[in-house]
Amino acid sequence: METRDYILLTINGQMHKIKGEHAFLPLSSLLRYELGLTGTKVVCAEGDCGACTVLFRRHQFSSERFQSLNSCISTSFLMDMNHIITVEGLASQNHLSEIQDSMIKNFGGQCGFCTPGFVMSLTNLYENHKQATEQKVKNYLTGNLCRCTGYQPIINAALAVDTTKIKPLARQYDYSRAEHDFDSEKQRPIKITLSEKEFFAPTTLEMAAEYKSKNPEARIFSGATDIGVQINKGKNPGNKLMSLHLIPSLYEIRQEGDFTVIGARVSLHALQKYLERKQSQFADFLNIFASPQIKNTATLVGNLANGSPIADTTPFLLTVDAMVDMQGSLGKRSLLLTDFIKGYKSFDLKDDEFITSIRFKLPNPAKIKIGLFKVSQRRDLDISSVNSCFIFQTHNKKIEKAKIAYGGVGPKALRLFDVEKAIEGQELNTALVDKIKQMISTRITPITDLRGSADFRSQQCLDLFDRFVQENFTYE
Ligand SMILES: Cc1cc2nc3c(=O)[nH]c(=O)nc-3n(C[C@H](O)[C@H](O)[C@H](O)COP(=O)(O)OP(=O)(O)OC[C@H]3O[C@@H](n4cnc5c(N)ncnc54)[C@H](O)[C@@H]3O)c2cc1C
Ligand code: FES
Numbered sequence: 001m002e003t004r005d006y007i008l009l010t011i012n013g014q015m016h017k018i019k020g021e022h023a024f025l026p027l028s029s030l031l032r033y034e035l036g037l038t039g040t041k042v043v044c045a046e047g048d049c050g051a052c053t054v055l056f057r058r059h060q061f062s063s064e065r066f067q068s069l070n071s072c073i074s075t076s077f078l079m080d081m082n083h084i085i086t087v088e089g090l091a092s093q094n095h096l097s098e099i100q101d102s103m104i105k106n107f108g109g110q111c112g113f114c115t116p117g118f119v120m121s122l123t124n125l126y127e128n129h130k131q132a133t134e135q136k137v138k139n140y141l142t143g144n145l146c147r148c149t150g151y152q153p154i155i156n157a158a159l160a161v162d163t164t165k166i167k168p169l170a171r172q173y174d175y176s177r178a179e180h181d182f183d184s185e186k187q188r189p190i191k192i193t194l195s196e197k198e199f200f201a202p203t204t205l206e207m208a209a210e211y212k213s214k215n216p217e218a219r220i221f222s223g224a225t226d227i228g229v230q231i232n233k234g235k236n237p238g239n240k241l242m243s244l245h246l247i248p249s250l251y252e253i254r255q256e257g258d259f260t261v262i263g264a265r266v267s268l269h270a271l272q273k274y275l276e277r278k279q280s281q282f283a284d285f286l287n288i289f290a291s292p293q294i295k296n297t298a299t300l301v302g303n304l305a306n307g308s309p310i311a312d313t314t315p316f317l318l319t320v321d322a323m324v325d326m327q328g329s330l331g332k333r334s335l336l337l338t339d340f341i342k343g344y345k346s347f348d349l350k351d352d353e354f355i356t357s358i359r360f361k362l363p364n365p366a367k368i369k370i371g372l373f374k375v376s377q378r379r380d381l382d383i384s385s386v387n388s389c390f391i392f393q394t395h396n397k398k399i400e401k402a403k404i405a406y407g408g409v410g411p412k413a414l415r416l417f418d419v420e421k422a423i424e425g426q427e428l429n430t431a432l433v434d435k436i437k438q439m440i441s442t443r444i445t446p447i448t449d450l451r452g453s454a455d456f457r458s459q460q461c462l463d464l465f466d467r468f469v470q471e472n473f474t475y476e
């Protein structure tokens with residue numbers, strides 16, 4: 001099939017064809033240095049401060065509202081088939097947007113580095129909600145850091161916005177021509193080469209597997225919230241770069257029998273929305289995962305495949321006996337997550353394989369008690385020192401089923417199968433809780449690093465278990 005050597009995207013309503021070296025730039029550099037859109041700032045270049053926030057809407061989901069992302073860690077080629085809006089694109093017919101107006105009237109415009117990012121995050125808020133409480137405003141600002149004056153004038157500005165006057169950004173520009181162009185180009189794979197570097201975006205799983213078998217070193221970019229930070233820190237992702245964004249099935253969340261199947265391109269934001277009514281504890285837990293900008297692009301599969309022993313979703317996935325679905329040149333296969341994770345950043349994933357989805361049975365909230373915890377130095381936007389998930393099913397004070405998993409306690413996240421086996425069928429009482437804690441402490445081997453000492457981590461693991469049983473059970 002004929003490939004294209006460019007990506008297509010709109011920026012503030014205008015179509016752009018991006019080729020060659022420009023496609024490999026961080027989106028923030030493309031905007032600032034190639035297109036002169038310098039309202040988008042770069043401060044940390046690590047996805048933390050939000051100064052570089054812009055809004056995006058994928059062509060595949062034209063019904064969806066715009067969402068925020070960190071342009072400093074997003075590579076431009078990942079923006080193919082997206083509509084982007086920068087701070088310059090918010091005003092219409094020479095009138096500032098309602099949010100910009102309110103920021104001025106309420107003295108929310110503090111410094112030139114952060115203000116555009118705050119405006120974009122508040123625009124994200126009102127794109128997706130008709131009204132907001134103070135807490136909601138704070139949630140939407142977790143990915144925007146101010147180091148000077150504080151947040152109150154910005155929060156006041158957000159709460160003073162006249163929401164009746166806000167119209168969805170999709171109506172600000174006429175996207176019909178661009179949608180038509182996207183439609184006619186989305187079935188063409190992309191191949192962009194730049195001396196020995198190559199970016200490839202296949203349109204089918206088979207095409208992706210064939211590329212991976214010929215280029216085993218090819219690095220897959222999903223949301224790039226891990227890879228983008230690594231690149232900005234000077235780590236080379238290699239010469240063969242692949243994105244699966246043109247494969248529609250990977251955006252699906254579907255039910256297959258008892259299993260909920262989460263495609264490799266499903267963002268954590270989309271997952272959180274899907275789970276709100278079905279598994280509210282996991283959805284709530286995602287509130288303390290990163291920031292809206294990160295969750296709008298980061299994927300569940302990327303969280304698992306980065307291989308970090310403190311990835312926040314892994315303990316939950318371990319306790320629900322998640323399966324990892326893979327595609328390779330010889331076909332598909334699936335593995336239990338506990339078998340898939342072999343060690344520190346090491347998986348049972350062959351050179352020609354990649355992950356297509358993660359599947360699990362959602363625990364029935366009526367039958368079980370679940371405890372999902374993360375310990376970090378800051379509540380929001382911080383990496384965990386340890387995390388955990390406990391799922392207990394009890395009847396008449398007897399533990400019928402127990403599932404216990406921890407992250408940050410060794411080279412890989414752990415499911416404590418033998419502890420679970422030892423306590424099933426036993427009555428939950430103080431003596432048993434002490435015994436369980438004793439068993440846990442002999443199974444975990446945390447290390448000392450900048451996020452906490454080994455002793456601190458061990459103690460936290462026991463405290464989290466205590467918290468789980470005290471919050472969910474009465475026992476003597
Ligand atoms: C500011 C900030 C805050 C963060 N906060 C948290 C947090 O609170 N908790 C947490 O756990 N993490 C956090 N992270 C880390 C990161 O956001 C998550 O790990 C995220 O889920 C990664 O998903 P992604 O789609 O962006 O992955 P990417 O960066 O695209 O990829 C990550 C890795 O997975 C591989 N990969 C991606 N897709 C596939 C596939 N289909 N098959 C095989 N391999 C694949 C990539 O090659 C890469 O090695 C944070 C990151 C930042 C920058
Ligand atoms: S510059 Fe700080 S998040 Fe992008």
Ligand code: FES
Binds near residue numbers: 111148149
């Ligand atoms: S608004 Fe920029 S540091 Fe406070």
